[in-house]
Every structure is written in structure tokens, then in C-alpha cells.
């Protein structure tokens with residue numbers, strides 16, 4: 527659930543290594559030391575020259591979309607550094623203009639052509655929240671400032687994005703300073719209170735949205751922030767197919783903006799450019815991060831309509847930048863990463879490889895007494911592990927099942943990403959690079975099957 531623990535890998539320190547009690551800041555198990563990375567693999571320290579090979583099935587934190595170590599991206603970063611190391615974030619440079627053009631020509635929907643760049647996903651969500659509130663104030667509706675979020679979600683690590691996230695584990699020890707925000711239920715068909723995959727699930731979750739709006743008052747609400755389908759917080763939980771079109775109508779009827787957080791789902795991860803395309807819904811503010819630069823640079827962004835940006839400009843409000851936002855090097859990296867995805871037709875690859883992986887996982891684990899669901903889209907896949915598949919009872923939190931399974935797989939050469947929020951748990955996420963093939967699919971499936979079988983044996 528957000529921390530990596532592996533007791534299975536023996537990591538010894540050598541003379542050149544950092545003292546393990548000084549870095550990282552906190553310790554939660556033995557250190558993993560990556561010496562090198564290439565393609566879909568990490569090479570871990572184990573005494574040999576390059577270390578043993580570890581399949582990066584989580585793509586780091588579900589970010590390494592095109593794989594590690596592409597020469598062209600490194601060259602683009604090198605060239606940008608020499609051309610212009612730094613310029614104030616709101617100013618134009620050739621690298622920034624090239625990225626804006628790539629985004630507008632090939633990635634963003636036509637109505638979301640205003641680009642505000644940040645240095646990551648958390649600050650992009652912060653900026654989207656600011657923009658939503660400033661827009662409402664600029665319209666003469668300052669009372670419309672509440673942000674609704676969802677009870678299972680993750681939107682970032684700043685104080686505000688932690689507060690709006692439905693992620694119990696990541697709030698621990700911070701409760702005294704976290705504001706509370708109105709929340710709706712994340713549509714979670716498997717655990718719908720009406721029953722698993724109930725035919726009334728959409729009605730149930732839409733009613734919850736309507737009731738929350740009625741309770742808070744539409745006149746007090748600026749926006750709803752949500753992922754189109756859950757990233758690692760829920761492990762690829764997908765809403766019922768008609769949920770979003772109905773939710774959008776409710777938001778329109780109540781004059782509430784939709785901020786779609788696509789930090790994890792955006793830029794091809796689901797096989798579409800953005801996850802919202804799967805559900806026939808159109809955000810007012812779209813937020814991206816991770817896959818935008820694919821792990822090659824720190825970059826995030828908010829994309830908005832002209833109308834929103836113009837009203838904020840007319841009111842002379844500022845959407846303040848972060849000093850390291852939109853670095854020319856990061857923009858150059860992102861442009862090259864996005865071009866590679868297009869030129870190598872990786873979106874269709876994500877769909878076909880994702881389907882192949884999903885089929886193999888279903889064959890291997892679909893009947894396991896401890897697997898409740900295998901779900902997701904494209905190469906964003908979550909496997910929910912439970913004590914009892916019939917009742918959906920989870921393993922007790924103190925069993926640390928997610929970390930046991932992830933640790934077991936690390937010991938066998940595969941790095942999965944731990945998902946869940948504490949309340950919802952024992953979710954193993956796959957967010958592999960888009961370049962994986964048969965060998966990697968095979969390795970993921972056999973390693974995960976062994977890890978789940980052995981760790982759940984009572």
C-alpha cells in the first residue's frame with residue numbers, strides 16, 4: 527500500500543554505498559539498489575557487474591511508458607540543456623513551444639487547448655483546484671469553492687491533495703492539519719453495497735453523487751475531482767460503463783466543473799490517449815503527469831478551455847508557477863516520449879498486449895480461491911487478493927499481504943506496484959512499460975501466481 531517492503535532480497539552494502547540509515551529518509555524493509563535500467567528491466571546490485579535482472583512490471587510508479595534508456599530522449603534532454611538551461615516558466619522557449627504543439631496537435635481534445643505546466647502530478651492537481659476556484663470567483667461566485675472528491679482515490683502528496691485523496695494510509699499522522707472535503711463513493715462494482723456487480727450499481731452511485739451535491743449545495747461546489755478509472759489506489763477499478771455519462775449530466779445540471787485526474791491513466795496507459803475517452807465523458811480540466819515524460823523528466827500539466835483561462839486572465843488572477851515547472855529539458859523529454867509513442871504506434875500495442883496479459887492472468891488466477899477480481903484497461907491492471915473469494919473478506923491489515931506478495935515476486939525477479947489505500951487492500955498493480963512482449967507476460971503471470979499461492983497459504 528504505497529511502500530515497498532522486501533525481506534526476500536538480501537542486499538549487502540559495499541564500500542561505495544550510501545549509509546542505509548541516512549538514505550532513504552524512512553526505512554521500511556531492506557534497501558533495493560538499482561544499478562542500471564534498460565528497456566523493461568532494472569538491474570539490481572547483487573555483487574555481479576551489472577546485477578541481476580528485475581522485470582519492471584510496475585513501470586516504477588506506473589510511469590515508465592516507453593521503457594528505460596531511450597537514446598533519442600537522452601539526446602533531446604542534452605540538446606535542451608545546452609540550448610536553454612532555464613527560463614521563467616511562463617516564458618516561451620523552443621522546447622516549450624514544441625511540446626505545446628505536440629500536445630495540441632496529437633493528444634489533447636480540441637476544447638482543452640490551454641496548457642499550464644507543472645513539475646509533477648501533485649502540483650498539477652493543486653493547480654487544477656486553484657484554477658477551478660479562481661474561475662468560479664471570476665464568475666462572481668466566490669461561495670462556489672468546495673471541491674468534491676472520492677472515497678477511494680489518490681491525487682497527490684501535498685497537504686491539499688493528501689486531504690482530498692481517499693487514501694487512509696497516506697493521511698496517517700497528518701490528520702490534525704488536513705481539511706475535510708465532501709466525498710462521494712468511488713464506483714466499485716465488485717463491492718457495490720447492493721451486491722457484487724449489481725445491475726443497479728450505476729443508479730446507486732449516481733444517487734450518491736446527487737445526494738452529496740444536495741447536502742453540500744450546488745451553489746457551494748466548484749468542482750468534482752476524479753480519475754476516470756482508479757489508478758493504484760483501487761488497482762484499476764473501472765466504473766460501470768454508463769456511470770460517467772450520467773455523472774456528467776448531473777454535474778452539468780448543477781453547474782459543477784469536472785477535474786479529471788489522469789496523472790496515472792493519461793498518455794496511453796489504458797490504450798487510449800486518455801482514460802476519459804473510454805467512457806464518453808469530457809472533463810473541463812484535464813490533469814496529466816507521469817506518462818507525459820515517461821519517467822525521463824519531472825513534468826505535469828493542466829489542460830483547460832479557453833473560456834476558463836480567459837475569465838481568470840480578465841480578473842487579473844495569477845496561477846502561480848513552481849520554479850522548476852516546465853523546464854526546457856523536461857519539455858524536450860516529453861515531446862520526444864510522446865513522439866515515440868505515436869511513431870511506434872504504442873497505443874494499439876498497449877491494447878493488444880494488455881488483452882493478452884489480461885487473458886493469461888485470468889487463465890492462471892481467475893479461479894484462485896484468493897483472487898476476487900482481475901481488472902483494468904490496457905496496461906493498467908489490478909489484482910485484488912482476498913481471504914475469501916465468496917464473501918470478499920480481505921486478509922487482516924496486520925497480515926501485510928500486499929507487501930508479502932510484492933516482496934515474494936521481487937525475490938523472483940519481478941517488481942509489481944503495491945496498490946490499495948489501507949481501507950481497500952491487497953491489490954497488486956501492473957503498469958508495465960508498453961514495450962513488453964511474450965517473455966515478459968509469461969514471467970509476470972508465473973511469478974505472480976507463485977507469489978499469491980505461497981503467500982496466501984495459511
Ligand SMILES: Cc1ncc(COP(=O)(O)O)c(C=O)c1O
Pocket residue numbers: 587646647648649651680681682683753757758787788789790791815816
Ligand atoms: C492519480 C494520481 N494523481 C496524482 C498523483 C501524484 O503525482 P506525483 O507523484 O507526480 O506528484 C499520482 C501519483 O501516483 C496519481 O496516481
